[in-house]
Amino acid sequence: MRIQVNPKALRAVAHFRAAKDIRPYLRGVHVEASHEHTVLVATNGQALAAHHSDVANDVPVPVRFQIPADTVALLVKGRSSASTLVLEKDDLAAGTWRVATQHGWLEFAPDHDRYPDWRRVFPEVTTGEPCIMNPEVTMAIWKAAAEFGIRGLGQKGKLAVRIGLNGLAGASIAQFDVIPGLIMGFMGMSDANDTPYVMRRPSWVVGTFAPSMASVAVKDVPAESLV
Structure with missing residues (x-):
């Protein structure tokens, strides 16, 4: 055998x-x-x-x-x-x-x-509902990709990783376009209220920054230009 x-x-x-x-x-x-x-x-x-x-x-x-x-x-x-x-x-x-x-x-x-x-862990279709992702899972996903030589967000113009979130309804799914034989799943974590976590921007992000000294003023850059 x-x-x-x-x-x-x-x-x-x-x-x-x-x-x-x-x-x-x-x-x-x-x-x-x-x-x-x-x-x-x-x-x-x-x-x-x-x-x-x-x-x-x-x-x-x-x-x-x-x-x-x-x-x-x-x-x-x-x-x-x-x-x-x-x-x-x-x-x-x-x-x-x-x-x-x-x-x-x-x-x-x-x-x-x-x-x-x-096999029953993986849902037929994910819901797209947000959830908290354990950092250890993130590390495991990228370590798995590294075993196949992938060490970035893209390779040869292709999206390298796809994550289908599933809230708390079941496992979320992660796959790499360039590793079709590999599938990964993880259970989402909940917040203090036992509900899927929705990100909200902190209050200090709201508004604009207006320096009082002309010497430190900078030209505004459109958000879409940031990389």
Whole structure:
């Protein structure tokens, strides 16, 4: 049996797994593989990332399992030149998987704990309602993008990130145009009144600034000219 895994995708979704949690499956990476695709999923319970790759796997039936946290940590460490990681085992009944790394073969026993129904996390359509976004989620989204070489707001004239806010109705969705196989979701936070947060400008922004000394006066610049 052989399952192909994109190492960039593995590193990307790994940013969304739980660092410290009593549930082992939240600290690892979930794998779903069939003859035609490999899906990698990681979640910390508040945010989630999933990546889909169309590949030719050698599996007799669709399989799913979790790569444990300690193995994930070893696989994402450093930057391998390999374009694909291959998970192997002799047959369906074998208890361990093995994967060739730049440091030799690595064997691990997969976790078969029940994994959350992650597909149900993503709404069919987002509402556009605002919400408070946890800064840690923002960091995870951009770290995931960096694994694919994206380090800015745009690339080759394309919008790099799209975020569909969903208020408190469910998960909001984040995707990158240039990484079509990657989807990320996060739960919005609420304000003190347990309602989606609506931004309002502070009072000191209102009005104009009129310096009293001609020597410090500057020419007004139209707002649309600001960059």
